[in-house]
Amino acid sequence: MRRTKVAAILKDTEYGKEVNIKGWVRTRRGNKFVNFIALNDGSSIHNLQIVADVSKFDESLIKRITTGSAISVVGTLSESAGGGQKVEVQANTIEILGDCNADEYPLQPKKHSLEFLREIAHLRFRTNTFGAITRVRHAMIFAVHKFFSEKGFYNIHTPIITASDAEGAGEMFRVTTMDVNNIPKTEEGKVDYSQDFFGKSTNLTVSGQLEGELAALAMSEIYTFGPTFRAENSNTARHLAEFWMIEPEMAFYDLNDNMDLAEEFTKYLLNYALENCSEDLEFLSNRQKEEEKNKKDEDRSMELIEKLKFVVDNDYVRLTYSEAIDILMNSKPHKKGKFQYPITGFGSDLQAEHERYLVEKHFKKPVILTDYPMSIKAFYMKQSEDGKTVRAMDVLFPQIGEIIGGSQREEDYNKLLERMRALDLPEEEMYWYLDTRRFGSVPHSGFGLGFERLMLFVTGMGNIRDVIPFPRTPKNAEF
Ligand code: ATP
Ligand code: MN
Numbered sequence: 001m002r003r004t005k006v007a008a009i010l011k012d013t014e015y016g017k018e019v020n021i022k023g024w025v026r027t028r029r030g031n032k033f034v035n036f037i038a039l040n041d042g043s044s045i046h047n048l049q050i051v052a053d054v055s056k057f058d059e060s061l062i063k064r065i066t067t068g069s070a071i072s073v074v075g076t077l078s079e080s081a082g083g084g085q086k087v088e089v090q091a092n093t094i095e096i097l098g099d100c101n102a103d104e105y106p107l108q109p110k111k112h113s114l115e116f117l118r119e120i121a122h123l124r125f126r127t128n129t130f131g132a133i134t135r136v137r138h139a140m141i142f143a144v145h146k147f148f149s150e151k152g153f154y155n156i157h158t159p160i161i162t163a164s165d166a167e168g169a170g171e172m173f174r175v176t177t178m179d180v181n182n183i184p185k186t187e188e189g190k191v192d193y194s195q196d197f198f199g200k201s202t203n204l205t206v207s208g209q210l211e212g213e214l215a216a217l218a219m220s221e222i223y224t225f226g227p228t229f230r231a232e233n234s235n236t237a238r239h240l241a242e243f244w245m246i247e248p249e250m251a252f253y254d255l256n257d258n259m260d261l262a263e264e265f266t267k268y269l270l271n272y273a274l275e276n277c278s279e280d281l282e283f284l285s286n287r288q289k290e291e292e293k294n295k296k297d298e299d300r301s302m303e304l305i306e307k308l309k310f311v312v313d314n315d316y317v318r319l320t321y322s323e324a325i326d327i328l329m330n331s332k333p334h335k336k337g338k339f340q341y342p343i344t345g346f347g348s349d350l351q352a353e354h355e356r357y358l359v360e361k362h363f364k365k366p367v368i369l370t371d372y373p374m375s376i377k378a379f380y381m382k383q384s385e386d387g388k389t390v391r392a393m394d395v396l397f398p399q400i401g402e403i404i405g406g407s408q409r410e411e412d413y414n415k416l417l418e419r420m421r422a423l424d425l426p427e428e429e430m431y432w433y434l435d436t437r438r439f440g441s442v443p444h445s446g447f448g449l450g451f452e453r454l455m456l457f458v459t460g461m462g463n464i465r466d467v468i469p470f471p472r473t474p475k476n477a478e479f
Pocket of ligand 1: 170230232238239240241243245402403404405406448449450451452453
């Protein structure tokens with residue numbers, strides 16, 4: 001007999017037919033006549049109720065049906081008599097696929113803290129919360145590819161190991177096969193990378209952008225969706241050492257086209273979640289309410305589904321960095337000295353606290369900031385006429401702060417070279433990047449969306465460690 005998944009059974013109304021379900025037991029309760037087993041196989045936030053007439057089964061078999069055990073049930077699909085669910089299955093045969101010793105199993109049928117669940121990340125998929133997050137994460141991955149594919153963008157795999165460290169997006173992880181206890185040295189006493197695997201110093205990539213640009217300047221519109229690595233020692237709830245980034249890169253797009261795409265893309269993803277993940281979002285919404293129930297009203301988040309709809313239905317506010325600085329200089333927290341990093345004027349780097357003030361307190365909407373000072377942005381961003389700013393854009397979301405960073409790219413060979421020299425970047429090593437500006441250069445733009453930042457927003461979770469299966473953070477590479 002073919003197995004049916006729980007999600008499909010829960011929607012089925014062909015009562016009386018025989019079905020086979022396999023899954024993991026969440027709970028078993030009942031009395032000496034009848035037992036109720038809540039079974040979950042990961043396909044739904046809801047469990048399927050299995051009803052077992054105790055007289056039909058060996059007592060020893062029933063005892064082995066404990067929380068965490070895996071079973072296969074053949075039974076009759078029935079309309080449920082009890083409240084809470086529409087259908088249930090009256091068990092005819094039950095087979096134990098895998099026992100689970102209740103005394104040793106860490107996941108008891110009670111509330112566990114998210115911190116505790118991080119320590120048992122190998123088992124946390126079996127909780128409601130991580131089941132929901134895993135399904136939403138999958139839906140978002142799928143929606144990313146669907147969005148771009150329907151627009152005619154090509155997905156490009158950019159290298160994970162790279163010899164270029166010019167991007168400057170963050171501290172890098174070294175990749176080597178050299179014996180760290182016996183590093184080969186040159187005559188001058190420096191590390192001799194010519195003896196390393198690639199014959200030069202290599203790292204894990206912090207971004208696929210530079211290679212993405214090479215593809216865009218032939219394929220017109222491309223995107224990457226891959227892992228990126230940053231040795232961020234910051235230990236915040238918004239930074240991982242290993243995270244997934246989506247980086248579209250488009251020929252013939254100026255900064256406005258770039259902003260339009262970023263807005264359309266993020267709204268598409270949120271809308272996709274609303275349309276395809278409603279049961280999981282409802283669960284996650286209740287989880288967030290429960291978590292925030294002891295907070296003061298003004299500190300509570302907007303209800304999750306309402307929040308997603310609000311973003312989908314409203315235009316993002318677009319303003320320049322300079323306008324944002326004016327707002328911040330006139331803000332209450334600035335005047336009262338409440339910002340941890342004081343704003344001093346044009347040139348100040350915006351921290352999460354400033355971004356969140358603009359989004360959550362001032363505009364109460366997602367914000368796109370443009371035209372940042374050249375001094376605080378990367379070398380490849382297009383220089384403006386004013387000689388002070390670059391055509392950069394950051395998309396800022398409530399609760400998250402920066403969710404997207406992007407820009408129009410400098411297409412002018414001489415200006416790009418001049419900037420690289422000013423920043424002391426190795427122009428000989430970067431010849432391949434410069435070549436695109438020598439051979440048929442065109443205006444082009446792109447951005448990077450941190451996938452886990454998006455996941456934080458969609459799920460309402462507070463810590464980035466809880467929206468990726470196996471988080472990598474300082475002092476933590478377990479599992
Ligand atoms: P932040 O200021 O928040 O550290 P950033 O300026 O370093 O971000 P970019 O280099 O522009 O970020 O990277 C593009 C996007 O990647 C960011 O907008 C963010 O969504 C995401 N991102 C950056 N660093 C991390 C990280 N350590 N963990 C998870 N996501 C990240
Ligand atoms: Mn950063």
